[in-house]
Amino acid sequence: MSRLSIIVDQTVDWKAYHPTEDLHSAQAYLDGADLEPQRVINLCRSYKYLSRGYYVSLLAEARGHKVIPSVKALTDLSQPAIYGVFDQSINKMLDKVALDARKLSWRIYFGEAEQEDLAEVSRQLFERFPVPILEVRFQKKTDWQLASVRAVGLTKLIETEESFFADSLERFSKKVWRAPRAKRNYRYDLAILVNKDEALPPSDKAALRKFERAAKRQGMDVEFIQPSDYFRLAEFDALFIRETTNVNHHTYRFSRKAAHEGMVVMDDPDSILRCTNKIYLSDLIHNRRLPAPTSRAITQINNAVIDELEADLGYPLVLKIPDGSFSRGVVKVGDAAALRQTAHDLLAQSAIILAQAYVPTDYDWRIGVLGGRAIYACRYFMAKGHWQIYNHAAKPSQQSGGFETVPTHEAPRAVIKAALDVASAFGDGLYGVDLKQKGDEVYIIEVNDNPSIDGGVEDAWAGDGLYDAIMETFRQRLDRR
Incomplete structure (x- = not known):
């Protein structure tokens, strides 16, 4: 892990806090020739253009150090036009805190606020403006709007704020207070994004441990990060997303930020955009003349549309919302009445849905593809008494069917070819x-950008070799970078 440096204008600015060897004056940092990779927390009194604090961030970036705040973040603070809008739920949060007031202001320390009711809006603000200490002001018109946001220097804190700041900094970077660990010979730092609250994660704990060991064999240190670690992303060289992805979701924001930072990321934001939308896949398959069930995009449901679907697809047919996962938002209908009602319900969730001819089989193939080659092949059998792999209405022990993992060279050639052909249209990810x-x-049914890899399932034939193949790809891409 890169060494941490805390930069202040004068070391006396730190007198209220625990002594630390990581502390340096701005002048010492600007004059220093130490180019060892670092994580830099810039706590200068001012970040104004061409100030000492501004140059600390500027030169940190020039030296390849990962710095907070970045020059981009400082520039964004001065541009009200990019303040943007926030989640509608934030209006309720601010109403709860403000009561009858029309204005609100508070300070945010590394994404945290002293008032618990302001935690979520503070986190979102820090994601948008990753600056150590922020002072924000909202005013209410019809809805709450961000009126101003500005950086606050360390010396501007009063005594009652200093303790909360120190605690926030400690949580932000544990290394400030603990003795440095013995140096380890890892060349790169890999973040693996997981979510402890996810019911059906793409990798179980056994697989995650195998990913960690495989990464270390490739010279990469691993840290498992949570959704709350968005602001720490720039500390790492690469990001591996092991949480179910979606465009309107923090996983996509993580991927976008990682790509913006020049990190190696799986899955990349373009893959998430394309793979999570079944309409995109259907259109791509049609234009490339790849094998797939007959499909139609639907934007409305009426007698004419029903007649067309009956003629083209027959019954039963399958309706899908574009961004469903783990068989959610996929419904089989057997007659016109069910088609009309189900399509009406799904169109209330999405402006366009997909109708697809039903292809009954005892199992689905899943071919894992990485960088244009097949790395595993599985048969997933249908859940007991159900037409899909997952039956979310069943009791937990019967929600999914069995599986059979086979060597990729034993999978039918036509299956492997179709998988490689369609994956090549999406990119070179996993x-x-x-x-x-x-x-x-x-x-071809669908392409998943974040495929399941569980211990004893997808790795049942290749074993540790599956994890080595994925981590080797990360290391090779980092080397090329």
Whole structure:
């Protein structure tokens, strides 16, 4: 892990806090020739353009150090036009705190606020403006609007604020207070994003431990990070997302930020955009003339549309919302009445949905593809008494069917070819391509940017070699970078 440096204008500015060897004056940092990779926390009194604090951030970036605040963050503070809008739920949060007041202001320390009711809006503000200490002001018109946001220097804190600041800094970077660990010979730092609250994560604990060991064999140190660690992302060289992705979700924001920081990231934001939308996949398959069930995009439901679907697809047929995962938002209908009602319900969630011919099979193929080559092949069997792999309405022990993992060279050639053909249209990331096989016919069902890799399932044939292949790809891309 990179060494930490806390930069202040004068070391006396730190007198209220615990002594630390990580503390340096701004002048010492600007004059220093120490180019060892660092994480820099810039706590100068002012970040104004061409000030000492501004140059600390500027030169940190020039030296390849990971700094907070970045020059971009400082520039954003001075541009009210980019303040943007916030989650609608924030209006309720601010109403709860403000009572009848029309204005609110408070300070944010590394994304945290002293008032618990302001925790979520403070986190969102810090994601947008990653600056150590922020002072924000909201005013209410019809809704609450961000009126101003400015950086606050360390010396501007009063005594009652200093303790909360110190605690926030400690949580932000534990290394400030603990003795440095013995130096380890890791060349890169890899963040693996997981979510302890996710019910169906793409990798279980056994697989995550194997990923960690494989990364270390490739010279990469690993830290498992949570959604709350967004502001720490720039500390790392690479990001591996092991949480179910979606565009309107923090996983996409993590991926975008990692790509913006020049990190190696799986899955990249373009893959998330493309793979999480079944409409995109259907159109791509049609234009590339790849094998797939007959499909139609629907924007409305009426008698004419029902007649067309009956003629083109027949019954039963399958309706899908564009961004469903783990079989959610996928419904089989068997007649016109069910088609009309289900389509009406799904169109209330999405402006466009997908209708697809039903292809009955006992199992689906899942081919794992990485960098244009197949790395695993699994058969996933349908849940007991159900037509899908997952049956979320069943009791937990029967929600999913069995599996069979086979060597990739034993999977049907037509299945592997179709998987590689469609994956190549999405990029060179890690994909799980779902396909059905009926006789000699192969049908592409979907492409997952964040495929499941669980211990004893997808790795049942390749073992540790599966994890090594993925981590080796990270290391090779980091080397090329």
